[in-house]
Amino acid sequence: MNTKSKIFLNFLKNTENLIKNKKFYIFKSLLSFIEDKKISDTDYRNLSTQIRTMSMIDLLIRTGSLLKGHFELSSGLHSNQYFQCAKLLQYPEYAEKAGKQLAALFDASKIDVVLGPALGGVIIGYETAKALGKKSIFTERKDGIMTLRRGFHINKEDRVLVIEDVITTAKSTIESIKIIESFGGKIAGIGCIVDRSSGQTSLKIESLIQIDPEIYSPEECPMCKLGQNIEKPGSRTQIIE
Ligand SMILES: [Zn+2]
Numbered sequence: 033m034n035t036k037s038k039i040f041l042n043f044l045k046n047t048e049n050l051i052k053n054k055k056f057y058i059f060k061s062l063l064s065f066i067e068d069k070k071i072s073d074t075d076y077r078n079l080s081t082q083i084r085t086m087s088m089i090d091l092l093i094r095t096g097s098l099l100k101g102h103f104e105l106s107s108g109l110h111s112n113q114y115f116q117c118a119k120l121l122q123y124p125e126y127a128e129k130a131g132k133q134l135a136a137l138f139d140a141s142k143i144d145v146v147l148g149p150a151l152g153g154v155i156i157g158y159e160t161a162k163a164l165g166k167k168s169i170f171t172e173r174k175d176g177i178m179t180l181r182r183g184f185h186i187n188k189e190d191r192v193l194v195i196e197d198v199i200t201t202a203k204s205t206i207e208s209i210k211i212i213e214s215f216g217g218k219i220a221g222i223g224c225i226v227d228r229s230s231g232q233t234s235l236k237i238e239s240l241i242q243i244d245p246e247i248y249s250p251e252e253c254p255m256c257k258l259g260q261n262i263e264k265p266g267s268r269t270q271i272i273e
Pocket residue numbers: 102110111250253254255256257262
């Protein structure tokens with residue numbers, strides 16, 4: 033095995049624990065591939081989809097969007113991971129790439145408008161809309177309540193695609209759906225770069241990556257037990273290496 037393959041292999045092993053069980057498939061296939069073992073045609077076909085997932089994870093890691101450490105989430109729970117998609121989306125070429133990948137998950141002929149809840153959904157919503165050739169609008173909070181402002185309007189029967197950067201509790205998605213429906217619009221789909229909802233919402237979410245975070249109550253948190261410093265999201269964190 034050459035050095036490049038070894039580095040790639042290490043990368044796979046290091047990120048393996050970040051991927052949902054059903055995504056483990058890629059590691060097996062790629063390991064077979066790298067180690068020159070035979071893989072089936074079906075495995076080979078599935079690889080391209082899985083490689084796209086890997087390339088997005090690679091981008092998230094390289095841009096420091098995927099953080100490892102000991103975090104206190106806004107819910108008060110603790111986690112060993114945190115996403116800051118803004119770090120990926122600060123690079124226009126990566127934002128465009130993510131938008132194109134998300135757009136590919138939906139049928140443009142069944143979408144009239146793309147809506148990205150502010151702030152996280154604005155850039156990626158715009159890039160997805162651009163790739164689909166559709167209009168891009170956003171909802172935003174005013175005094176804590178999600179609203180559609182700035183003269184944006186949703187026509188009755190408009191098919192609206194909701195795009196977010198990260199979906200965890202889907203609170204802003206659900207609030208935006210209520211707004212869309214209040215205008216008589218229809219939900220054409222829901223998409224995000226990173227789905228970390230662990231299937232806990234009733235929504236059908238299309239994502240570039242699904243990751244189940246390790247989440248603990250402060251009392252049960254193993255990192256607290258080890259006395260590791262805790263950080264609140266937004267503050268400085270360590271990038272996964
Ligand atoms: Zn903790």
